[in-house]
Amino acid sequence: MSLRHRLVRPANWLRRRLRASEAAFVVLAIGIGGAAGALSVVQGAIARTLQHWFFALPGTSRLSAQPGLSLGTLIVLPIGGAVLALFTLATRARRRAMVDTVEANALHGGRMGIADSFVISGQTILSNGFGASVGLEAAYAQLGGAVASLTGGLLNLRRPDLRNLVGAGAGAAIAAAFGAPLAGAFYAFEIVIGAYTPSAIAPIAAATLSAVLVSQTLGAHPYVVEAASGAATETHHYIAYAALGATCAGIGIVLMRSVASLEQGVRRLRIPDWARPAIGGALLVPIALISPQVLSAGHGALHNDLMAGTSIRFIAMIFICKCLASIVSLGFGFRGGLFFASLFLGTLAGTLFATALTAVAGFQIIDPHNAAIVGMAALGVAVIGGPMTMAMLVLEATHDFGLTGAAIAASLVSSTIVRELFGYSFSTWRLHLRGETIKSARDVGWVKTLTAGRMMRGETRETPTTTTIAEFRRRFPLGSASKVVLIDGKTHYAGIVRTPDAYGEALDPAACVASVAVNTDAALKPDMDIKQVMTAFDASGADELAVLAADRTVLGVLSETYVRRRYAEELEKAQRELFGER
Template sequence: MSLRRRLFLPLAWMRRQIRASEFALIALAVAIGSAAGLGTVIVAALARTVQHWMFALPVGQRLSETAALGWPQLAILPLGGAVLAIFSLGVRSRQRRMVDAVEANALHGGRMSVSDSLVVSGQTVISNGFGASVGLEAAYAQIGSVIASVSGATLQLRRSDLRNLVGAGAGASIAAAFGAPLTGAFYAFEIVIGAYTPSAIAPIAAAAISAVFVSQLFGAQPYVIDSFATLPPESHHYLLYAGLGGVCALLGIALMRLVALAEQGSRKIPLPDWTRPILGGALLMPIAYWSPQVLSSGHGALHMDIAVGASLGFVALVFVAKVSASIVSLGFGYRGGLFFASLFLGTLVGHLFAGVLDLIAGYPVVDPHNAAMVGMAALAVAVVGGPMTMAMLVLEATQDFALTGAVLAAALVSSTIVRETFGYSFSTWRLHLRGETIKSARDIGWIRSLTVDTMMRRETRATDSAISIADFRHRFPLGATSRVVLVDADERYAGIVQTPAAYAEGLDAAAPIGTVAINGDAALAIDMDIAGVMKRFDASGADELAVLDADRHVVGILSESYVRRRYAEELEKAQSDLFGER
């Protein structure tokens, strides 16, 4: 027996077990979660090691809680930009765009590339390790999701199962990073899968729990925030915190737009593209000289700002500095995300919100520490998405059940405002700028794969539009065909004639048949997806449309009734997958 045959038999057996048994799928999710937890530990250790080497940090100290940095240390920032540029130039031969978990689940049925994911993770580790104001959460999720994608693709799992596993892998990595299994599970549902799917609950929960177990087994510490609140949240505070959610929504939208503007502006600078992160590192130096809190993801700074009271002016300056550092870092080509930056910025907004209320009322209205936690969740929801994800993060980090309701109220307000006025999270906003149309990880890949080319009837019989109506009647008696496609003298499309129309009374039999043709300006391109086809049918009001190539030569024909039937069939199949029909 050949080696290939020996490998195929166990994989085929495993695939049958996973398709037939939910227990087998859960077992696979546990293995993926364990691997994702280990991958998260490795990525975090690499980034921290680089930071400690570069900035000579004491053991156990985070870069963002450093009191001060001198200019020689700050020169590490543009050095990091140079290292990132060299690394990126080394992998520039890759022509395809690198896909993250959200895009993979929305457009590619959960399929991801190992090499591309390693490149993304490497760029993120370099960016964070050399002090850029970006988080590691993008690398965590990338590693976990690609482990799941490769595992599911190797076993040739169904599209729905593969998408659920990719969500489980990404969620497991986030769970391991924060030591928060509920946060990881909701991250998988809200951000990576895009829906709450009953069939995915058990695998995702199992993956998140196993990831937390493995990460803590290797020394990772859970994300815990000490609660210093002196005023418990009361019912009337919910309205105030809802207002804080609205403020955070507007700030989140502004932040995402500013990052996009900075990126567009940096690309217009008349310098080679590889110099962008070096220039960005140089721009970060004066910001970090004033406040090292802006560097890296900001874990240490967040804990320090919550524990130590500061004046409103100082908090506002730190907020502006962190926003500026994040915009510069992402706008000038550093790789990473805004997940933890939005958490840190949210705590600052919460502090400012509570302080302003105190100044207006003349007495403490809400507890500043509670407001910081609510702001943390609300701003993160505005930027990252996932109101339940962020509510669970605050709950698991503080163990404060009384605060959870206020956090959820603010998160829902923030999410609703962003969804209604902006429509994107940071990840989908960047995809939108790249030309994609997705607004969440919901699966629309089947829509894009259902193209005109796969649905049309090939048309090999086209008729000259110059022949007379009499000649047409001779060639096509009533009942012979329902319609005829016409072409001009250059074999280009000239419309469609419905056969009964050529037999209408009062027509000049000597006139060209092209005079009774319809839909001469309405046609379909061969690469259009089903969504575009349905819009074209609605706009034209036609029952059938010709399919043309780039030179307007007829290659086929497609009817509206067939298109809508195929759409209904695929939609029913997608909904069956969504609700877990195994």
């Protein structure tokens, strides 16, 4: 027996076990979680090592916690931009766009490329390691999801199982980074899977716990938000925290739009791709001279500002500078995300909000420390999404259920306003700018695969428009065909004739059949997905429409009845998968 056959038989047995047994799937998720946790530790260690090398940091200190850096040291920023550009050029062999975890689960059934994921991770580590104002969370989730996708692909898992496994891998990576298994689990549900699926609860919980255990075993220092809550949270405080949530929603929308606007402006300036990160690094230098707190993700700065009594003027200055640094970093081509930056900015916004309320009222309404934590959650939700993700992060950081309730209230207000006025999180907003229409990781890939070209009926019985009604009646007796497609002299589509219409008593038998044609302008393109097809049927009022190539030659015919039946079937199938019917 060949080696291939020896490997295939155990793989087939394992695949059957995973499909039949939820316990076996949980065991697989534990392994994925451990691998994701280990990869997060490695990536974080590499980025911190680069920062210590390039910025000569003492001991185990963080870059954003430094009291000040010289101009000579900050020259690392434009150099890092140039290195990132070289790395990007060296890995630009792929013609297609690289897929992240959210896009993979929304459009591709959880399928991710491992090579692309390593490129994304490398770009993010270089950006963060050279001090750009971006976080590593995107890289953590990318490799965690990629390992899960690769494993699930090798085992040929079903689409819903693969999506759940990718969510488990990404959530486990975030859990390991923050030392927060609950936050990691809800990150998987809200950000990567896009729904709370009963079939995913056990494997995702097991994966996040496994990741945290592995990271702690490896001696990693997670990004725990060490914050003690202040005064007790009372019922009337919720009104103030709701207003803070609304404020953070506005800040988040402005921040995300500013990144996109700067990125588009840089492209309009026709700056070469290789020069953009270097220029961005140079623009970061004067901002970092004001305070190094704007560099990297901001872990050290967040800890210092929460634990130390920092002046309000300094906090306001850091808030503005951190916003500018994040916008410049992402707008000029550094790779990374706004996950931790939004948490850092949220603490600053919460502190400023509480101080402003005190100044207006003449007495303290809400505790500034509590407001900082609630602001962290509210701005995190505005930018990243996931109200329960941020709420669990607050709970695991403070162990204060009252404050967690306030964070949930502010997060829900923030989330509602962002959805209503903006409609996207930062990750889906960038996909929108690329031409995608997804607003979450909810599985819509099946919608995009059901195209008019795949659903159409190939035979069309095409007839020239010059055919007389008498000839048409001879060729198509009543009952032989319900509809006939017409083509002109250049074989281009010219409409559809409903066969009974050609048998009207008032018609001249010598007239051309084109006189009774309908839907001469209404037609479908082969790449239209099923929702676009149904919209076209609604707009035209037709029962059947032709599918046309770019040159208006007829490819096939599609009926509304068939389209709506297929949509109902696929929707029912997706619902069964959502609720875990194995």
